[in-house]
Amino acid sequence: MILKYVLNNEPDLDLKFHALADGTRRNLLERLARGPASVSELARPLAISLPAVVQHLAVLEQSGLVSSRKVGRVRTCQLQPQGLQAVERWVEDRRNEWERRLDRLGAYLAETADDEEGTGS
Numbered sequence: 001m002i003l004k005y006v007l008n009n010e011p012d013l014d015l016k017f018h019a020l021a022d023g024t025r026r027n028l029l030e031r032l033a034r035g036p037a038s039v040s041e042l043a044r045p046l047a048i049s050l051p052a053v054v055q056h057l058a059v060l061e062q063s064g065l066v067s068s069r070k071v072g073r074v075r076t077c078q079l080q081p082q083g084l085q086a087v088e089r090w091v092e093d094r095r096n097e098w099e100r101r102l103d104r105l106g107a108y109l110a111e112t113a114d115d116e117e118g119t120g121s
Contacts, residue, residue: 012063012064012086013086013087013090015062015063015064016063016064016065016083016084016086016087017087018059018063019059019060019062019063019065020065020087022056022059024046024048024052024053024056025056025059025060027046028042028053028056028057028060028066028077029060029065029066029079031045032066032077032078032079033079036076036077036078037076037077038074038075038076038077039053039054039057039068039074039075039076039077040074042057042077057077060077063083064080064083065079065080065083065084066078066079066080066083067080
């Protein structure tokens, strides 16, 4: 119960969901899943300005989903897969809870059907 409260009220989790809520940021994460890339490489296929890409990357960095390092004039970004663990845990907990509820509903409906068959209704 306490763990659920902590996971549901984790500010870090809010940042991660905020970061994942935007399609452009999800596209950037998908690209980074293939390996590190420079900001200009990430911006090239997108129909938005370079400063807009930098802003999206800043949100991803603040959420812990991406890290970057600058060497000379080139900033290279890299996916931080461990940043998704809190999101994954939260989603998994919700899925498990709903599976338990649906299992209980299925058992109840099966029991009700058996009772109705036994009474001849």
